[in-house]
Amino acid sequence: MKRITGDAPSGRVASGFSRREFLRGSGAAAAATALVGAGEVAAGAQDADKGDGVARGKITVVLDVNGAKHEVQAEPRTTLLDALRNQLHLTGAKPVSTDPSSGAATVLVDGKPACAASMLVLQAAGKKIQTVESLGGTKLDPVPAAFVSADAEQCGFCTPGFVVAVRAFLNEHPKATDDEIRSGLNGNICRCGTYANIIRAIAIVRGG
Ligand code: FES
Known part of the structure; x- marks a missing residue:
């Protein structure tokens, strides 16, 4: 059967880059963009995946914290609590537990209480974050x-x-x-x- 994609029989195009690798490679950038919206990923998403399905490296994400926009550098695993404490120096929320069981990392996300220790930066982008410092x-x-x-x-x-x-x-x-x-x-x-x-x-x- 004639191939309509132009790929070589191995699935590799002339550049040596396979379609499967391309789909994997674009996955992290697409996922990050889908999670936070194009406006909140400032740079670097295209480098987050090396084509092996593992997202790595840092991207720049814009967070709306206490009424001001802040750029933070985030790996896919970076929690909102890490970014607040270690990059924005808002140390009110405390790293007592990695789940919401203590309540020590409570912040408001779009007006609702949320655990900053179990929320990723990518999930927080595009939302209004309010920390205890705002009070x-x-x-x-x-x-x-x-x-x-x-x-x-x-x-x-x-x-x-x-x-x-x-x-x-x-x-x-x-x-x-x-x-x-x-x-x-x-x-x-x-x-x-x-x-x-x-x-x-x-x-x-x-x-x-
Ligand atoms: S844990 Fe010490 S005052 Fe609440």
Whole structure:
């Protein structure tokens, strides 16, 4: 049967590059582009795959963090938490666990709480990321202010994750009862056991 592609019988074209290799080689770039959209992959995606089906190397990805655009260098395995802490120096979210079981790496992604330790940079591109740092500074959010008033921390390692989770929860449930708050925050763990004071802090924000 006559071949209509022009490939040699071995599947290799005149350049020595096989169609299968081409499809594999373009896979990483296509996957990265599909995940983040062409606008957020600034450079390097075409080099991410050597034709063996294994994506490698770094690409430049634009992240929208706390209202500003930032370029970060990301391998396919780079987590959002790694990029926030090691490239953007936003160290509020903590690397306690690689899954969401501690809640210490909680950030807001398009307004919803998410675990930055288990989200890849490529998944975060094109979304609005909000870290605990956005709730501090000169325009202090009532949630961290109430944590201070209620003495709702000891070592403080869980606190940024709690503050972000509480902010997200109260945004959706401003009049939640204590039981609803306990249920809504059950993804965040405090090894120092400051739960009672965290509930007091939330009561302050809630208005009693
Ligand atoms: S204050 Fe130490 S883990 Fe919560």
